[in-house]
Amino acid sequence: MPSEFDLIRRHFTRAAVHTDLAVGDDAALLRPRAGMQLAVSTDMLVAGTHFFPDTDANALGWKTLAVNVSDLAAMGAEPRWATLALALPAADEDWLAAFADGFFACAMRYGVDLVGGDTTRGPLTLSVTIAGELPVGDAITRAGATPGDDIWISGQPGLAALGLAELRGQLALPGSLRDRCLAALHRPVPRVELGLALRGLASAMLDVSDGLLGDLGHILERSDVGAQVELDALPLPPLTQHGIDPVLARRCVLAGGDDYELLFTAPPAQRDAIAAVAEHLALPLSRIGTTTATPGELLLRESDGRFIPPLLGGYDHFA
């Protein structure tokens, strides 16, 4: 069996583009550009908890980095550097090669240098820490929403939840939607360009990893506001048009995790600018509600004006 050092060298040494010293020493050396602040985030993915142990290794490599890139997108930061620590039950070279290919495909797509790593024996576990840059003061945190802001969601939330339900044998997706849902689940596309474009427009932002309503709750808590979500404004038609039951569609859009769409707030004065961003990026942005002055209160409004209670929170790994 090749040694740990051989394996790391063979599959995880690729040219670093904007790093003074990358993998191979006790630490990597890098320099943020002048005037820039660093945004740093970390995620851990565990087999059996976050993905099926038999998940395609290439897709897993992509997703492992993509979910971290998404955290930086959610700050309006530009991804730059990442470290990867992985525990593997065995030194399976085919698996490592495919994983590395997927990981570096995402790294190259988003301009990320892999600058450090650790490989060890253990139950399959993947941990990435990512660092990006943004001009000092430009970060879009969860804390900036004020009452009366619009609430927006990017793209099509709910796809990954539908894909997961199909994989679990809980439903059979129509052929026209199946590939898109599985792609959303396995190869999520972090909204980096959107995050950058929303600097100066969005007042608060995060990426939806645990479900739209649960994650909206984090903005409400940090910004000390409430929210009213218009159920009619949710992007349901792209799902129901393919034959997805309207109740299931609503549930997937509101509570489905793992889509990595951006949920953000912005003053109504920015509507035109945001519409222009949507057009420029060819990415639908749905205005789904309004923040209110009642801290923590989350109301869902039906088309007939009735308010209904939120059904589902986020997905909590220990709940």
Place this chain on the structure above:
Amino acid sequence: MPSEFDLIRRHFTRAAVHTDLAVGDDAALLRPRAGMQLAVSTDMLVAGTHFFPDTDANALGWKTLAVNVSDLAAMGAEPRWATLALALPAADEDWLAAFADGFFACAMRYGVDLVGGDTTRGPLTLSVTIAGELPVGDAITRAGATPGDDIWISGQPGLAALGLAELRGQLALPGSLRDRCLAALHRPVPRVELGLALRGLASAMLDVSDGLLGDLGHILERSDVGAQVELDALPLPPLTQHGIDPVLARRCVLAGGDDYELLFTAPPAQRDAIAAVAEHLALPLSRIGTTTATPGELLLRESDGRFIPPLLGGYDHFA
């Protein structure tokens, strides 16, 4: 059972000292000081591979951060920020509280802000990424040794290996040494002050995590030099004086891992300056050999002048 979010908040939210925005958003925000380069490193510790599952949680918290701090010490960098990702089999609050106390004791000792984290369910696994600062160009890498440099080791290597052997029931340590060996194993002291003091003195450096000879091999490889180690110059007397068998002592000093002492090279012209550092820090520094012009060749010399082959490489998790 408290939720994941509650647990994180309760035990891992402590004041950050030099961070613009710490735990709680999609990413932390931080700013390196002007003229500084960042040094970044990552490590993953897995129960059963790197530590016994029943290891004292407080000690484990200390060590989890300390081994990462040591990587920065080995570059001559000043530790500043860390992220922590942990997978836990269950949300055991007592364990988490003790772990956090040990982790933050180390963080406070070395001036590290915890700026990000992820907690999830899974087999006990700990992953830290650490970032520190050093003036641009001051890093002490593994690649700077030239033939004729002295080879130095800090402190007392071998203690952690003796402590591990005692825990495994392979030997019974004399009482006078036992506590010191177990402390070395459970609460290693990263040599940050030494790393900083060696800027401008050491030509190459790393921290000994896998064993002195194995890690020396990394310097030889990166610096394209060889080495001759004088066995008589090894810090064996502090072990043999306590009754440790000389053969075992030599083996522990040369091949024992987990001590996190600094192994470094320096031109002979720096001997006085290095002796002054040792005195100032009250830390023994042993000059144990010389680098040679034969790339990769590692010779061990007995007191009678005979050369013997290196017995043991580093500890390889997949070997």
